[in-house]
Amino acid sequence: MSAHKVIGTYLIETYLPLEHAAEAIAGEQSTGTFTAIARETPELRQRFAAEVVSIEELPPTANPDLPGSTRPAPTALRPADGPRAGELSVVKRSGLVRIAFGLDNFGPSLPNLLAAVAGNLFELRQLAGIRLLDLDLPAPFAERYPGPQYGVRGTRELLDRPDGVLLGTIVKPSIGLPPEELRLVVRELAEAGIDFIKDDELMGNPPHSPLADRVAVVTEELDKIAARTGRRPMYAFNITDDLDRMAANHDLVQAAGGTCVMVCVNLVGFTALAWLRERCALPIHGHRAMTGVYTRAPQLGIDYVVWSKLARLAGADHLHTNGLSNKFYETDEEVLRSITAVRTPLLGGYETLPVLSSGQTPGLAPETYRRTNTTDLLVLAGGGIHGHPSGPAAGVTALRAAWSAATSNTDLDKAATQVPALREALDKFGGNRA
Amino acid sequence: MSAHKVIGTYLIETYLPLEHAAEAIAGEQSTGTFTAIARETPELRQRFAAEVVSIEELPPTANPDLPGSTRPAPTALRPADGPRAGELSVVKRSGLVRIAFGLDNFGPSLPNLLAAVAGNLFELRQLAGIRLLDLDLPAPFAERYPGPQYGVRGTRELLDRPDGVLLGTIVKPSIGLPPEELRLVVRELAEAGIDFIKDDELMGNPPHSPLADRVAVVTEELDKIAARTGRRPMYAFNITDDLDRMAANHDLVQAAGGTCVMVCVNLVGFTALAWLRERCALPIHGHRAMTGVYTRAPQLGIDYVVWSKLARLAGADHLHTNGLSNKFYETDEEVLRSITAVRTPLLGGYETLPVLSSGQTPGLAPETYRRTNTTDLLVLAGGGIHGHPSGPAAGVTALRAAWSAATSNTDLDKAATQVPALREALDKFGGNRA
Numbered sequence: 001m002s003a004h005k006v007i008g009t010y011l012i013e014t015y016l017p018l019e020h021a022a023e024a025i026a027g028e029q030s031t032g033t034f035t036a037i038a039r040e041t042p043e044l045r046q047r048f049a050a051e052v053v054s055i056e057e058l059p060p061t062a063n064p065d066l067p068g069s070t071r072p073a074p075t076a077l078r079p080a081d082g083p084r085a086g087e088l089s090v091v092k093r094s095g096l097v098r099i100a101f102g103l104d105n106f107g108p109s110l111p112n113l114l115a116a117v118a119g120n121l122f123e124l125r126q127l128a129g130i131r132l133l134d135l136d137l138p139a140p141f142a143e144r145y146p147g148p149q150y151g152v153r154g155t156r157e158l159l160d161r162p163d164g165v166l167l168g169t170i171v172k173p174s175i176g177l178p179p180e181e182l183r184l185v186v187r188e189l190a191e192a193g194i195d196f197i198k199d200d201e202l203m204g205n206p207p208h209s210p211l212a213d214r215v216a217v218v219t220e221e222l223d224k225i226a227a228r229t230g231r232r233p234m235y236a237f238n239i240t241d242d243l244d245r246m247a248a249n250h251d252l253v254q255a256a257g258g259t260c261v262m263v264c265v266n267l268v269g270f271t272a273l274a275w276l277r278e279r280c281a282l283p284i285h286g287h288r289a290m291t292g293v294y295t296r297a298p299q300l301g302i303d304y305v306v307w308s309k310l311a312r313l314a315g316a317d318h319l320h321t322n323g324l325s326n327k328f329y330e331t332d333e334e335v336l337r338s339i340t341a342v343r344t345p346l347l348g349g350y351e352t353l354p355v356l357s358s359g360q361t362p363g364l365a366p367e368t369y370r371r372t373n374t375t376d377l378l379v380l381a382g383g384g385i386h387g388h389p390s391g392p393a394a395g396v397t398a399l400r401a402a403w404s405a406a407t408s409n410t411d412l413d414k415a416a417t418q419v420p421a422l423r424e425a426l427d428k429f430g431g432n433r434a
Numbered sequence: 435m436s437a438h439k440v441i442g443t444y445l446i447e448t449y450l451p452l453e454h455a456a457e458a459i460a461g462e463q464s465t466g467t468f469t470a471i472a473r474e475t476p477e478l479r480q481r482f483a484a485e486v487v488s489i490e491e492l493p494p495t496a497n498p499d500l501p502g503s504t505r506p507a508p509t510a511l512r513p514a515d516g517p518r519a520g521e522l523s524v525v526k527r528s529g530l531v532r533i534a535f536g537l538d539n540f541g542p543s544l545p546n547l548l549a550a551v552a553g554n555l556f557e558l559r560q561l562a563g564i565r566l567l568d569l570d571l572p573a574p575f576a577e578r579y580p581g582p583q584y585g586v587r588g589t590r591e592l593l594d595r596p597d598g599v600l601l602g603t604i605v606k607p608s609i610g611l612p613p614e615e616l617r618l619v620v621r622e623l624a625e626a627g628i629d630f631i632k633d634d635e636l637m638g639n640p641p642h643s644p645l646a647d648r649v650a651v652v653t654e655e656l657d658k659i660a661a662r663t664g665r666r667p668m669y670a671f672n673i674t675d676d677l678d679r680m681a682a683n684h685d686l687v688q689a690a691g692g693t694c695v696m697v698c699v700n701l702v703g704f705t706a707l708a709w710l711r712e713r714c715a716l717p718i719h720g721h722r723a724m725t726g727v728y729t730r731a732p733q734l735g736i737d738y739v740v741w742s743k744l745a746r747l748a749g750a751d752h753l754h755t756n757g758l759s760n761k762f763y764e765t766d767e768e769v770l771r772s773i774t775a776v777r778t779p780l781l782g783g784y785e786t787l788p789v790l791s792s793g794q795t796p797g798l799a800p801e802t803y804r805r806t807n808t809t810d811l812l813v814l815a816g817g818g819i820h821g822h823p824s825g826p827a828a829g830v831t832a833l834r835a836a837w838s839a840a841t842s843n844t845d846l847d848k849a850a851t852q853v854p855a856l857r858e859a860l861d862k863f864g865g866n867r868a
Contacts, residue, residue, distance in 0.1 A: 030609060030636065039615060039820075040607040048610035064498030066730055068763025105609050105640055111674050111701035112638040115723055119635060122726030123762035173474040175464060175539050176482035181473060201553060202464065204546040206539055240545050243677075243709040267545035269703020275677040289549055292556030296500055297731035328557035329502025386473075 004103035004138035007053065008117040011096060013063060013129030013299065015071045018055050018095040024126040026050040026099050029116055048105055050116070053098040061094050061129070063299040069128035092128055108140040110270050110310060122300060129299035135306050141313060142347040145274060148317040150283040151351035152376050155317060158259055158283070159195050159234055165365075165375045165403045167396065168196030168234075170357070170382040175202045179209055183217040185392065189385070190225040190233050192396035196378060199238035201264050201289045211237060211249055219256045236262035236285035236318075243272055247279055254281050263316075266290040270314045277315030285355070286316030296329060304334075305341045312342070312350040318378060323356035324368050325433065332371070339372055353378050360384050361429035362402030362412070362422055369406040379403070389424050398425035438537035438572035441487065442551040445530060447497060447563030447733065449505045452489050452529040458560040460484040460533050463550055482539055484550070487532040495528050495563070497733040503562035526562055542574040544704050544744060556734060563733035569740050571747075576781040579708060579747040584717040585785035586810050589751060592693055592717065593629050593668055599799075599809045599837045601830065602630030602668075604791070604816040609636045613643055617651040619826065623819070624659040624667050626830035630812060633672035635698050635723045645671060645683055653690045670696035670719035670752075677706055681713055688715050697750075700724040704748045711749030719789070720750030730763060738768075739775045746776070746784040752812055757790035758802050759867065766805070773806055787812050794818050795863035796836030796846070796856055803840040813837070823858050832859035 014021035030050040071090055106112035113135075122130055148154075156162055171177065171185060189197055197218075205211040218235050226232035239249035239261045246268065250261050262285040265273055277284065294302040304321075311319055321338040322330050330338075335356075342354040356368065357380035368379070385395030398421040405415035405422075412432040416423040426432070448455035464484040505524055540546035547569075556564055582588075590596055605611065605619060623631055631652075639645040652669050660666035673683035673695045680702065684695050696719040699707055711718065728736040738755075745753055755772040756764050764772075769790075776788040790802065791814035802813070819829030832855040839849035839856075846866040850857040860866070 039611060039619070044607060044610040048607075064733075066763065067732060068730075068765070104642055105636065106638055107640055109638065109675050109679070111676065111698065114701045115635050115638065115674065115698055118727065119723045120726065120762065122724065122730055123764070125761065125763050173478060173482075176478045177473060185473070201549050202539065204540055204543065204549070206541055208538055240549065241543050242545065243705055244712070245543070264545065264549055267548045268705045271677055271702045272705050272709075275706075278678070289553045290556065292554065293552065293728060293735055296502075296556055297734040298501060299498075300731040300734075301727055327559065328554065329500065329559050330557070331502070 004140060005100040006103055006113065006117060006138065007136040008099050008101065008132060009096060009134040010099065011094065011129065011131040011133055012127055013061065013065075013092055013094045014127055015069065015090055015092055016126055018057060018093050018097070019052070021126045022052045022055055022097045022099065024124055025097070025121050026052050028121055028124060029101065029119055030105065048102065050102070051100045053100050056096040058094040058096060060092065061298070063129050065092070065128040066130070066299055068125055070125045094129070096133070103138055103140060108144040110145070110274060110314060118302065131300065132302045132306050134303065135309055137309070137347060139347065142349070145313040145315070146277065147312055147315055147350040148352050149277065149280065149315065150317045152353045153351065155234070155283055155353055160231065161195060163375060164407070166195045166378040167399050167403065168198065168378055168380045169194060169385045169392070169396070170198050170200050170380060171203070172200070172382050172386040174200035175206070177209065179213040179217045182209070182214060183221055186218050186221045186235070187225070188391070188393050189396060190222060192393035193231070193400060194233050194396045196234045196236070196380070198236035198262055198285060198380070201238060201240070201287045204238055204240055205245070205249065211239070212252060215253055215256045215258060219258055223257070232259070234260045234283070236260040238262045238264070240264045240267055243268070243275065246272070246276060250276065250280055250282070258282065260285055262287055264289045265311050265314075265316060270310045273311065273314040273316065280315070283317040284315055285318040286311050286320065288320040292329070304338045308338065308341045309346055312346055312352045316352055318353045318355050320355045320357060322358055323360045323379065324364050324371070326358035328358055336371055339377070343374065343376065355380060357382070362398045362425045363430045363433050365402040365406035366412060367433045369403070375407060384425070384429060387428070388421065389428055390421060394421035394424065397421040438574060439534040440537055440547065440551060440572065441570040442533050442535065442566060443530060443568040444533065445528065445563065445565040445567055446561055447495065447499075447526055447528045448561055449503065449524050449526055450560055452491060452527050452531070453486075455560045456486045456489055456531045456533065458558055459531070459555050460486050462555055462558060463535065463553055464539065482536060484536070485534045487534050490530040492528040492530060494526065495732070497563050499526070499562040500564070500733055502559055504559045528563070530567070537572055537574060542578040544579070544708060544748060552736065565734065566736045566740050568737065569743060571743070571781060573781065575747060576783070579749070580711065581746055581749055581784040582751040582786050583711070583714065583749065584751045586787045587785065589668070589717055589787055594665065595629060597809060598841070600629045600812040601833050601837065602632065602812055602814045603628060603819045603826070603830070604632050604634050604814060605637070606634070606816050606820040608634035609640070611643065613647040613651045616643070616648060617655050620652050620655045620669070621659070622825070622827050623830060624656060626827035627665070627834060628667050628830045630668045630670070630814070632670035632696055632719060632814070635672060635674070635721045638672055638674055639679070639683065645673070646686060649687055649690045649692060653692055657691065666693070668694045668717070670694040672696045672698070674698045674701055677702070677709065680706070680710060684710065684714055684716070692716065694719055696721055698723045699745050699748070699750060704744045707745065707748040707750065714749070717751040718749055719752040720745050720754065722754040726763070738772045742772065742775045743780055746780055746786045750786055752787045752789050754789045754791060756792055757794045757813065758798050758805070760792035762792055770805055773811070777808065777810065789814060791816070796832045796859045797864045797867050799836040799840035800846060801867045803837070809841060818859070818863055821862070822855065823862055824855060828855035828858065831855040
């Protein structure tokens, strides 16, 4: 028996005493059933049961109750400082609960880890709210999962960009662009000096624009650019598909000299990502489509902090975090927390590059730099480049100029006097948000 | 171009006019970005854009709002019959929205399907609530995914039980039982005539009870029973793990003469399940651990109806539905809806066996039979068998007698006069719930 533990940190909300609710999680996720049973000895419980490490009561939240949650008669759970007997109000308690799971129960295996720390617990009646906020993972996970093969440094090396924010875009329209038009888009973007281009997550391997055709025209264009300028932008081909096809897609990209593949992490699953990592020669650009189903309901789910740890273990070299002032639901504070999560060392490593996207425009550069305090970012502008009044090349120029100004502490409007494309972008998409 | 469409049915809630919110989904999930862009021609939109097929306004729900949802100034969206200008209340509208996605945009691929019908839409600000309720899938999915290899009929054939409810149990304690004790449990259950035994979802391949050891002792015991009685219960070994290991686990079970493998569908993902199905010789028992994260928040998520379709396409022969009066959050009505979902033909087939579990006891047999009106069920009792006052064998006898009574329209208390084990079970776990 090793003494390795996984510690899960949960936000729980409950009408039961916090201690009872925490024990319900520990019990369901280790030895328990609903009734006492033969062969479940105290010794066995002692050795295998999950353990409540700490409970910290929090101020009440405004979170809605999950359906089906137990609400005992109020007098049965009257807290010392709560309502008196005869008062009918029931107090919902909120707490941060830390639970230790013995690693020997499941081993360093991502799917079996999830059985323990998530499993059935979202369904427990004892809980009116349950979110898995964090996971502390022990060293054996690092031994089992190699994680990002390229990460920040490897991506910079491939791009020959040892410093500075990396700038990228998404091919738009998301879907429907014929390969020969894609060629023109890639040429224009590459000539304008973009670092990174990616397929949209909606563009996999459809009949009207097969991956093989896209790979052929894109790598041909990038070869030409590289020969002429010495710089080869990275193109992340969306290889997301059923697994044998995903592996074949990877091989196709690699054989053509492509330098990046994109995988929608949730759509294939962490386990499939780890499987791909074992047979992958290229950086894996991890798209987060469908993460909202885990994160958006405040009373339920799995926090991005946990999600990103699992994706990094599984091998994501790049990971989408959203960007400031994005078009989706997250606040800037949530986005910054996600960027920090991806940049925080995990088990001493797992150096993954945060990818900021959604509604990104040149005007956001100063605030993004000020609040992240790093240039180890891949900033993607889709509409912010393709929607530039003077076209995508001007969009790249504007974004590059804005980031150059931001990191050298130059006012954007001042920088724009030298760069008309930046002036146009600020006028169209909004000015400096510092 | 084929004309095949996928139709997604969503419950949406929004402070915008329903039409605008529906268009936001269709736009995000097909051609859109936040600004008009070069090369997005009307022809391209016409050919590739998702299309709002219908919008049915529903009565207001009591669902909480998702965070970050747009609430325009009330006067801007005043409906004809809504609050007047100057009144500050804002009407949240609820609607059933059906959206058609051209299959040619993504092809019959489970992960790429999810990009289209789920993708980023849970994150849209335009929505204060969004649940994917159903998916209508066109025939090419049936051509690509073979689905259940055994299903109801194949499972019955392997068990030589052409009719009647199939009865099973979960090894308890969930975790910690040494293989030699597992041997005794299996022996006792098999001798009592159980049809099916499964590992707990928390029991994968831990060092204290390696899968190889469990397979060895269990198959040895089942071989002995089969030689003696002519009946061999099915044992579902939990092979959930990283994919290469999962495949090796399957091979281990198959080589030893095992007749079933269990996979936690969410913990490996639909894509990994479909991958396993391609190389699997045995029935796949699909566990639903972690489904609650998709289903429990009323304002967000993916309904079990959709979840079960995807799992059946991916190859699940058995699929957990929960049971009546279960210990988790779902109501009986929700459980019955899930059982119906699994039993409803999908693309003309995909005959998967519903697995009822959680808090199942003999007293529930009459109501379960009355409300499902079928015996094509696998009913699992964990505590309801292992917690029987006279031990697991008596637990099996009691459950069998209860189902025999239920399907022959015999009163349980009357049946219990002939079967003391049933009397004991009714006294301990609760009587007839008809």
